[in-house]
Amino acid sequence: MGRLPRKKADIERAALELFVDQGVDGTSVRDISTRSGVTEGALYRHHKTKDDLVRALFARHYAEFAELVAELRKKKLPIDEFIAELVMTFYAYYDEDPYIFHFVMLVRHKLLEEVRADEHNPVELLSRILKRAERNKEIPKQNTAITTQLLLGMVMQVPIGCYYGRIKKPLVKHAERVTQACLAVMHGGG
Amino acid sequence: MGRLPRKKADIERAALELFVDQGVDGTSVRDISTRSGVTEGALYRHHKTKDDLVRALFARHYAEFAELVAELRKKKLPIDEFIAELVMTFYAYYDEDPYIFHFVMLVRHKLLEEVRADEHNPVELLSRILKRAERNKEIPKQNTAITTQLLLGMVMQVPIGCYYGRIKKPLVKHAERVTQACLAVMHGGG
Amino acid sequence: MGRLPRKKADIERAALELFVDQGVDGTSVRDISTRSGVTEGALYRHHKTKDDLVRALFARHYAEFAELVAELRKKKLPIDEFIAELVMTFYAYYDEDPYIFHFVMLVRHKLLEEVRADEHNPVELLSRILKRAERNKEIPKQNTAITTQLLLGMVMQVPIGCYYGRIKKPLVKHAERVTQACLAVMHGGG
Amino acid sequence: MGRLPRKKADIERAALELFVDQGVDGTSVRDISTRSGVTEGALYRHHKTKDDLVRALFARHYAEFAELVAELRKKKLPIDEFIAELVMTFYAYYDEDPYIFHFVMLVRHKLLEEVRADEHNPVELLSRILKRAERNKEIPKQNTAITTQLLLGMVMQVPIGCYYGRIKKPLVKHAERVTQACLAVMHGGG
DNA sequence: AATGAATGAGATTTCATTCAT
DNA sequence: AATGAATGAAATCTCATTCAT
Secondary structure (H helix, E strand, C coil): CCCCCCHHHHHHEEEEEHHHHCCCCCCCCCHHHHHCCCCCCHHHHHHHCCCHHHHHHHHHHHHHHHHHHHHHHHHCCCCCHHHHHHHHHHHHHHHHHHHHHHHHHHHHHHHHHHCCCCCCCCHHHHHHHHHHHHHHCCCCCCHHHHHHHHHHHHHHHHHHHCCCCCCCCCHHHHHHHHHHHHHHHHHHHH | CCCHHHHHHHHHHHHHHHHHCCCCCCCCHHCCCHHHCCHHHHHHHCCCCCHHHHHHHHHHHHHHHHHHHHHHHHCCCHHHHHHHHHHHHHHHHHCCCHHHHHHHHHHHHHHHHHHHCCCHHHHHHHHHHHHHHHCCCCCCCCCHHHHHHHHHHHHHHHHHHHHHHCCCEEEEHHHHHHHHHHHHHHHHHC | CCCHHHHHHHHHHHHHHHHHHHCCCCHHHHCCCCCCCCCCCHHHHHCCCCHHHHHHHHHHHHHHHHHHHHHHCCCCHHHHHHHHHHHHHHHHHHHCCHHHHHHHHHHHEEEEEEECCCCCCCCHHHHHHHHHHHHCCCCCCCHHHHHHHHHHHHHHHHHHHHCCCCCCCCCCHHHHHHHHHHHHHHHHHC | CCCHHHHHHHHHHHHHHHHHHCCCCCCCCHHHHHHHCCCCCHHHCCCCCCCHHHHHHHHHHHHHHHHHHHHHHCCCCCHHHHHHHHHHHHHHHHHHHHHHHHHHHHHHHHHHHCCCCCCCHHHHHHHHHHHHHHHHHCCCEEECCHHHHHHHHHHHHHHHHHCCCCCCCCHHHHHHHHHHHHHHHHCCCC
């Protein structure tokens, strides 16, 4: 066997962090190689292009998160509990590694189209959950498309506020407040 | 007799749209010249550098919006009405030209630091408004930093949902629902 | 207007000569820029890629030559005179600028497929001419596909021998001998 | 018990074919490893460098062919018979493995200088044979340098036509016609 | 012998900016 | 004001070769 690909992880971690801190276009392959202590060429053994690296990171972490959500769905919880657990799961995930969250946020504009139709897409998923809750009379009749965006906006903005130092870590401490807000919006109707 | 500097406007419009669609770093001066039908050199007649063009666009549109907000503040409305009008103003602004809205969102990370202390900074502004409302007992005691992010998240996410076709235009039609959600969150305490 | 593209010709000439002397793959863009006294980037204003430069040079010179042949065809000469003039035209062309000839020879493997079906393709053309001569009883019945290759081989090999110093310039001095050989092969039948 | 060094053969065969199809510079070590199903590093177990591989292939196959020609010379045949046998030998060689033929043609420019003085060099050889035939009055007085190129051109062009599908395999079937043409050119004088 | 990750030098290409026209 | 060729620096990517396993 050849050498173990010990530096692959270093490259990917450096890339992830730099992408978050400087943007994808703002990060050169040289930046990545400098930060990871690996030569530029090494990146290309593991990923065909820089763009491929971005896609691979996105796909991996997006899949990871989708897995968490899928597990949660299997429990068939009532809507309120589902939201509570979703927020908690999400924020625990964030607390463990904020970079992953911010990276996924950062590139989803470019790459999400590729998984748009995917039912693991969190937006799509939340939308379906809300529609079903509406049918089940768990929540009042409403424009669920809007509600989806409202909940999403709340849940996702708090980590962003955290990144900018406006919200204190750890996020899980705020999960209850956010959940409460979500329930208020959901049940408020419209 | 001086005719309008139409080319300048063409350049700036092309730049604005490309920046939104491809990102700032993802848009070359050549892209701008191609889309605007003006040569590359011409850009430098009107803006010292590409970065200057970005800043000029941001400053102009951000100032425009800040002006709207400033007018609103002068009215010294009760918190609920202020939120209602803010959302409405914001969404009317979006409906008039979504590109401007998305552009401002896009570059605020990079450029807002320069105006961070600015009280027109929407985050800062909303934060202050909420703190005062809390002091005035208009809303219950709460972690206003969190509430700020929650409201912001809701208000800003809806236009994004619109960009991706999940929400129907015009946005002003959804202003009431969003306002209602904001009030519920604000008054819900936590 | 902008600067005149004065250096475009320099770049193309340098490229042509280097391609012949070192091969296409053996010639770097830096080589071209050094020899032409122009920066590397300049090449990319006039040609999208290095490969495009190769194609442009080939297309231009191939077309030039095809034009010569087309003119010749219009004269509707008897086969012997046609061959005589073709060889003479070809060698005069070579004497004027040997690099062009060698360049076209060099890259035809890669690029000729794009013009394979083209009736301006000299191989195709010669083949047709021979078939018609056969039908007109100007030459005896034979495998014209083979004869085409035989004539082609003779006519093209002499310039190559010239390149390696085995044949003295100018080539036109040898046109008669080559013509004579062609006629012998053509009329020899088989 | 030593099993055959099959991998070495696989590498060399893959290299040979790729060199012909894509050129030497146009073929990377990685291409060779992919096509041969052997890893990149393995190549360096058998050949010091890529260039060494090229030289080894050339030397081996050139030597093979030179051997054939040497045998032929020993027979001291009259010029006409010599040409006939040379063409036949050459084409049988081609029919057995066209890739070898094309490879030798491809790299002879670069590598033949090392064997330029070599009397097995086909150009040199043919040239000497013709000069001697001229001295022996087997053929009329002529510019043998030109005649050499003419014969060479014919003999070599037919395999090329075969490569492009203009001539049908096997080549040995065309040997007689080519020989006949060679004799006509040789004896035609000039 | 074999593997394939990693290196390091260099190739091609991009691009904001300058400048002769 | 405008043009677009040219620059120069830096970006992305390639690739023969080495080396730890």
